[in-house]
Amino acid sequence: MKKQYLLTPGPAPVPEEIMKAMSEPIIHHRTSQYRDIVWKINQDIKKIFRTDANVLTFTSSGTGAMEASVTNTLSKGDTAIVVRGGKFGERFSEICRAFGVEVVPIDVEWGTRPHHAAIEKALKEHPEAKAVFIQLCETSTATLYDVKSIGSVVKNTRAILVVDAISGLGADEFFMDEWGVDIAIGGSQKGFMLPPGLAFLAVSGKAWKLAAASKLPKFYFDLKRYEKVVTEGDSPWTPAITLVLGLGKAVSMILDEGVDKFVARHAADAAFVRQSLSGMGLEVFSKYPSDALTAIKVPQGLDGKKIVDTMKTKSVIFAGGQGHLKGKIFRIAHMGAITREDLEHALEKLKETLAELGHKVK
Amino acid sequence: MKKQYLLTPGPAPVPEEIMKAMSEPIIHHRTSQYRDIVWKINQDIKKIFRTDANVLTFTSSGTGAMEASVTNTLSKGDTAIVVRGGKFGERFSEICRAFGVEVVPIDVEWGTRPHHAAIEKALKEHPEAKAVFIQLCETSTATLYDVKSIGSVVKNTRAILVVDAISGLGADEFFMDEWGVDIAIGGSQKGFMLPPGLAFLAVSGKAWKLAAASKLPKFYFDLKRYEKVVTEGDSPWTPAITLVLGLGKAVSMILDEGVDKFVARHAADAAFVRQSLSGMGLEVFSKYPSDALTAIKVPQGLDGKKIVDTMKTKSVIFAGGQGHLKGKIFRIAHMGAITREDLEHALEKLKETLAELGHKVK
Numbered sequence: 001m002k003k004q005y006l007l008t009p010g011p012a013p014v015p016e017e018i019m020k021a022m023s024e025p026i027i028h029h030r031t032s033q034y035r036d037i038v039w040k041i042n043q044d045i046k047k048i049f050r051t052d053a054n055v056l057t058f059t060s061s062g063t064g065a066m067e068a069s070v071t072n073t074l075s076k077g078d079t080a081i082v083v084r085g086g087k088f089g090e091r092f093s094e095i096c097r098a099f100g101v102e103v104v105p106i107d108v109e110w111g112t113r114p115h116h117a118a119i120e121k122a123l124k125e126h127p128e129a130k131a132v133f134i135q136l137c138e139t140s141t142a143t144l145y146d147v148k149s150i151g152s153v154v155k156n157t158r159a160i161l162v163v164d165a166i167s168g169l170g171a172d173e174f175f176m177d178e179w180g181v182d183i184a185i186g187g188s189q190k191g192f193m194l195p196p197g198l199a200f201l202a203v204s205g206k207a208w209k210l211a212a213a214s215k216l217p218k219f220y221f222d223l224k225r226y227e228k229v230v231t232e233g234d235s236p237w238t239p240a241i242t243l244v245l246g247l248g249k250a251v252s253m254i255l256d257e258g259v260d261k262f263v264a265r266h267a268a269d270a271a272f273v274r275q276s277l278s279g280m281g282l283e284v285f286s287k288y289p290s291d292a293l294t295a296i297k298v299p300q301g302l303d304g305k306k307i308v309d310t311m312k313t314k315s316v317i318f319a320g321g322q323g324h325l326k327g328k329i330f331r332i333a334h335m336g337a338i339t340r341e342d343l344e345h346a347l348e349k350l351k352e353t354l355a356e357l358g359h360k361v362k
Numbered sequence: 363m364k365k366q367y368l369l370t371p372g373p374a375p376v377p378e379e380i381m382k383a384m385s386e387p388i389i390h391h392r393t394s395q396y397r398d399i400v401w402k403i404n405q406d407i408k409k410i411f412r413t414d415a416n417v418l419t420f421t422s423s424g425t426g427a428m429e430a431s432v433t434n435t436l437s438k439g440d441t442a443i444v445v446r447g448g449k450f451g452e453r454f455s456e457i458c459r460a461f462g463v464e465v466v467p468i469d470v471e472w473g474t475r476p477h478h479a480a481i482e483k484a485l486k487e488h489p490e491a492k493a494v495f496i497q498l499c500e501t502s503t504a505t506l507y508d509v510k511s512i513g514s515v516v517k518n519t520r521a522i523l524v525v526d527a528i529s530g531l532g533a534d535e536f537f538m539d540e541w542g543v544d545i546a547i548g549g550s551q552k553g554f555m556l557p558p559g560l561a562f563l564a565v566s567g568k569a570w571k572l573a574a575a576s577k578l579p580k581f582y583f584d585l586k587r588y589e590k591v592v593t594e595g596d597s598p599w600t601p602a603i604t605l606v607l608g609l610g611k612a613v614s615m616i617l618d619e620g621v622d623k624f625v626a627r628h629a630a631d632a633a634f635v636r637q638s639l640s641g642m643g644l645e646v647f648s649k650y651p652s653d654a655l656t657a658i659k660v661p662q663g664l665d666g667k668k669i670v671d672t673m674k675t676k677s678v679i680f681a682g683g684q685g686h687l688k689g690k691i692f693r694i695a696h697m698g699a700i701t702r703e704d705l706e707h708a709l710e711k712l713k714e715t716l717a718e719l720g721h722k723v724k
Contacts (some may be wrong), residue, residue: 004387011388011603021602023381025366026373026557059559060421061599064582098581153444189600195388197421197559197602210401217579220426221458238424240559240602242384308703317390 005316005342007335009167009293010137010189011196011219013244013342018193021249022242022299029241035233037248042230044251045200047259048169049184051176056226057247059240062166064352065199067095069162069183070254073207075215076100081122081132081159083114086140087322092133100218104129110283110325111141111286111295116149123157128211131160137168140322142223142295142331143286148179155180160207166190166199170254171215171266171292171335184205188243190264191292192250193336197243255353266291269343271335280354283362292334295321299359304330311351316346367678367704369499371695372528372551373558373660375704376608377562383611384604392670399597399610404592406613407562409621410531411546412416413538419603419609424528425550427561429457430583431524431614433546435493435569437577443484443494443521445476448509449502449528449684454495460579466491470522472687473657474501475649476611478511485519492572493522499530502684504657504693506534511539511706515541522569528552528561533654533697534629541652550605553628554612555698559605616652630652631696638709642716643724649693655695657683661721666692672715678708 006013019215027033045055051150058064069356072078080098080101082093085108097105104126108114114134119263123129137144147163154161160182165174169184170191176184185201186192190304203211203223211223254262274284277296284325298304302328321329334343354361368375374495387398400419409419420426432454438443442463442623444455448690458465466488470476476496485491494516499506509525522544528535531546532553538546548554548562565573565585573585618625632653636646639658647657658668666689670682683691696705716723 004389006388006390010600011390014388015717016605019385023385026368027366027377028368028370028373029558030680046541060426060582061601063599064422067582078596095581098584187600195604196391196600219457220422220429220583222460237425238372238549238558239423240557240605242376242557243559243602266402308647317393332396 001032002315007144007333007338007342007346008319009335010187011172011332012190012193012333012336013252013338015193015194015337017253018246018249019132022246024245026241029239030237034241037245038229038233040069041244041248043249044057044255048254049176049186050174050178051184051202053176053202053204054227054230055200056223056229057239057244058199058201058226059197059219059237061196063091063197064166064221065185065201066092067209067219068223070095070099070200070215071216071218071221072223073160073183073214074099074101075213077102079104079126079129081106081119081126081129082274083108083119083134083194085135086110086138087144088135088138088140092164110190111143113143113145113288114150116146116153119150120153122290123153123159129159129362131162133162134164136163136165136166136174137172137290138165139167139293139294141286143295144168144290144292147174147181160210167292167335168290170262172290173263176202188247189218191336192247194243194246194250195296196241198247229234266335269340270294272340273332273343275332275348280351292335293331295331297330298328298330299354302357302359304328306357307353310356311349314349314353316349364677368707369695369700369708370679370681371693371697372549372554372633374555374698375700376557376696377615377699379553380565380608380611383437384608387586387606388603389596393600396603399607400591400595401608402685403610403613403664405487406563406617410613411538411548411564412540413564414548415538415544415564416589416592417562418585418591419601419606420561420563420583420588420598421559422561424526424547425453426562426583427547427563428454428526429503431459431547431562432460432463433576433578433580433583435522435545435572435576436461436463436524437575438703439464441488441491443468443488445470445481445496447475447503447505448472448500450497450500458694460599460677473505475507475612475650478508478515481512482515485521491521492679493524494656495524496526497530498525498527498536499652499654500527501655502687503648504652504655506530506650506652509536509543513542519550522566522572528569529654529697530652531660532624535625535651535691550609554609555615556605556608556647559602560609580675618712631702632656634702635694635696635705635709641724651711654697655693657691657693660690660692661716664719664721666690669715673711678711696719
């Protein structure tokens with residue numbers, strides 16, 4: 001059996017220690033043992049979100065938490081400003097529309113990021129807007145948004161700032177409270193080094209206030225039912241217990257490394273990848289690259305799908321492009337438990353692949 | 363370390379083989395390897411639902427699938443008939459109301475079941491009703507409903523029959539197609555012997571037709587997006603991959619044993635438990651006991667919580683009562699991977715416990 005190098009932006013590799021924590025005999029969730037674990041996780045995970053707010057956990061993919069951020073804060077006919085710079089910005093827009101929320105889109109070219117002045121302008125033109133939806137890292141283009149600057153313009157308005165930090169959290173710098181983020185969303189299968197199945201949502205006081213007036217229907221993702229998970233240790237529905245046990249291990253591993261160091265390691269690995277690619281004569285796609293993953297332009301004359309497929313025969317799994325970037329870019333994740341050695345190996349195989357496909361590599 | 367006997371109606375114990383399948387290095391979900399697994403699961407799991415319909419899988423608790431059965435079939439202001447014979451019947455009612463669906467409740471005493479004539483009557487009085495919501499096994503009272511008879515009256519109307527079979531499936535006899543069930547809901551942490559985190563939903567042609575006219579807002583649980591999972595092997599959002607790999611193992615274990623034999627084993631174990639309890643002078647709470655779990659009346663003069671707590675000190679985990687049955691009943695699950703030996707051990711410890719608490723045991 002050959003080791004597979006899974007360098008995709010979710011699922012990302014799951015370390016042995018976390019697998020082991022999830023393989024322990026299952027325990028019941030209405031016990032003090034489980035409640036203590038959940039309480040400890042909340043204390044720890046806040047430090048990764050850089051917030052004093054409680055971090056609620058859903059059994060769902062990240063999309064479930066994105067939906068929750070809409071249905072728990074808005075009412076039918078409300079206006080929301082949605083930045084669309086890739087597939088996940090588009091998803092926020094689709095969710096808003098599915099629930100009857102008016103979308104004021106701010107479309108940015110894929111691979112670039114919104115300027116905070118554009119959001120300021122939209123907020124002035126639409127003083128009725130109750131929320132601004134953005135990404136920390138737009139996974140489809142591997143682009144880092146300037147959440148800090150956007151936060152500084154949103155925080156002076158009535159609108160809340162909702163940040164999909166699913167792929168960026170842990171890899172890109174993120175300071176929920178300091179930057180004025182009202183809802184921050186995370187997912188288990190990225191920097192948290194877990195299998196997919198859990199989504200996280202931290203909610204500011206401003207967002208809770210807005211939530212109190214929200215009239216959109218909700219039940220499974222009703223935040224008010226989850227607030228008790230943390231305060232009373234009581235889960236509204238049966239949680240994905242094994243994944244939560246893995247989460248306990250994952251957050252303690254991150255805190256053991258130190259959140260700053262954990263993030264800095266991502267920055268170093270990302271810089272290494274970008275430098276290596278540049279050394280190979282390849283071009284990074286994004287103008288503002290994230291440290292969670294790197295998108296690479298497919299060199300002229302080559303087929304992106306063929307690169308990804310050939311890499312796969314070498315047991316290195318990259319992600320292709322999404323939407324109109326299909327075949328035009330491919331993406332290498334360097335998040336969570338992906339090591340420098342994994343990346344070195346993958347880049348070596350990429351060199352081989354490009355040569356095999358007839359591309360001259362520097 | 364003492365072995366813990368987890369005899370709760372979800373989570374139930376997870377066999378080693380399934381734990382192992384979930385501990386394999388994680389794979390990506392947009393690969394032919396994963397698609398083949400999902401395709402095979404669908405072929406197998408249909409045989410457990412006894413249906414030709416595709417069985418869709420959500421990353422959520424069973425409640426998510428219950429919500430989906432409402433939001434995908436109904437519109438605001440629609441009428442639904444909801445049987446309320448316990449906590450989970452009440453949950454359907456709460457979900458309907460959260461989404462603006464008018465509820466015609468059929469309240470039955472907890473521990474009993476609805477007569478199909480009552481549903482027939484409600485359908486005649488409310489010809490506008492578009493759906494009837496019931497349980498197969500009402501977990502809070504361990505009561506088996508007569509789905510077959512109810513199906514025979516609903517199938518001649520315009521209404522669909524939605525059955526929460528979360529705790530009953532695999533343990534109690536269930537024939538989705540033959541009995542005229544339109545939506546059948548399952549959950550991973552019961553007879554399927556998995557950790558919690560997946561919910562299943564099989565949808566009849568009649569229900570798909572109703573779904574086409576449904577106007578309730580939905581996104582994460584939008585069934586139309588999941589139909590492709592089976593037909594094209596493509597998941598709308600990142601699925602809980604490790605749990606799905608476990609599911610592949612679980613359904614193949616059930617088919618290896620044989621669905622009939624699997625169900626018959628539950629019937630035999632349930633009969634054994636009921637007989638043993640009766641031999642101990644204890645009374646089964648439900649008038650129509652399910653084969654998934656048994657609810658026992660707390661003997662006069664004893665405190666139900668104390669029984670459950672004392673059992674816990676002996677490493678046997680029972681569930682207490684819910685709602686107004688708190689302290690009045692306790693529940694022993696005999697579903698999935700729970701063995702006869704586990705049950706014998708638990709009943710022996712129950713005898714000890716009752717004696718310790720001063721109750722005369724036969």
